[in-house]
Amino acid sequence: MARLIMLGPPGAGKGTQAQRLCAKLGIPQISTGDMLRAAVAAGTEMGKAADSYMSAGKLVPDEVVVGIVKDRLAQDDAQGGFILDGFPRTVPQAEALEEAGVALQGAINVVVPAELLVERVTGRVTCRDCKSMYHTKYNPPAKDGVCDNCGGTDLYTRSDDTEEVFRQRLTSYEAKTAPLVAFYQSRSLCHDVDGVGDLDEIQARIEAIVVSLQG
Numbered sequence: 001m002a003r004l005i006m007l008g009p010p011g012a013g014k015g016t017q018a019q020r021l022c023a024k025l026g027i028p029q030i031s032t033g034d035m036l037r038a039a040v041a042a043g044t045e046m047g048k049a050a051d052s053y054m055s056a057g058k059l060v061p062d063e064v065v066v067g068i069v070k071d072r073l074a075q076d077d078a079q080g081g082f083i084l085d086g087f088p089r090t091v092p093q094a095e096a097l098e099e100a101g102v103a104l105q106g107a108i109n110v111v112v113p114a115e116l117l118v119e120r121v122t123g124r125v126t127c128r129d130c131k132s133m134y135h136t137k138y139n140p141p142a143k144d145g146v147c148d149n150c151g152g153t154d155l156y157t158r159s160d161d162t163e164e165v166f167r168q169r170l171t172s173y174e175a176k177t178a179p180l181v182a183f184y185q186s187r188s189l190c191h192d193v194d195g196v197g198d199l200d201e202i203q204a205r206i207e208a209i210v211v212s213l214q215g
Contacts, residue, residue, distance in 0.1 A: 009170055013120070
């Protein structure tokens with residue numbers, strides 16, 4: 001069983017690697033945004049609580065998000081493991097998750113130098129139809145302008161993938177999210193992974209860590 005969170009700055013490739021690992025292990029990649037929308041649509045108690053904040057344009061409190069996470073992890077497909085995506089983002093959120101009894105097996109921290117992150121992100125494109133991600137240099141689609149996954153032809157650059165905006169995101173990450181590394185290090189749960197190399201190389205490094213956790 002793998003109960004994991006992927007850490008690392010924006011552009012480190014943790015989302016792509018989480019997708020690959022989930023496919024390999026047959027476990028769900030649990031996105032906070034997807035969970036919030038699903039809980040609201042299903043009309044669960046936690047979903048109603050979240051909707052009251054979202055409808056007012058306010059941030060959903062940590063305790064509500066943690067409640068939604070717990071509800072999601074109780075579903076059948078998560079019983080063999082999961083990878084959390086987008087939560088926790090801060091130490092208080094990690095503490096709330098821990099206090100709620102959600103035990104993680106490991107936190108995989110994907111490490112990439114800042115200048116390489118800038119290069120990666122400014123060349124990134126996303127399929128508008130299925131959300132598959134590509135890079136014009138490192139991971140282009142087989143046919144230029146066409147999504148390998150769904151055949152969509154609307155591959156676009158996100159508005160927050162300009163260099164100026166991205167450097168602001170890095171600054172925010174360092175201030176709010178990077179302390180999570182120290183938090184999980186203090187619990188002997190954090191495992192650094194070199195995020196430089198091709199996708200298969202990085203995946204192999206992550207899988208080696210997961211195997212060690214299983215042992």
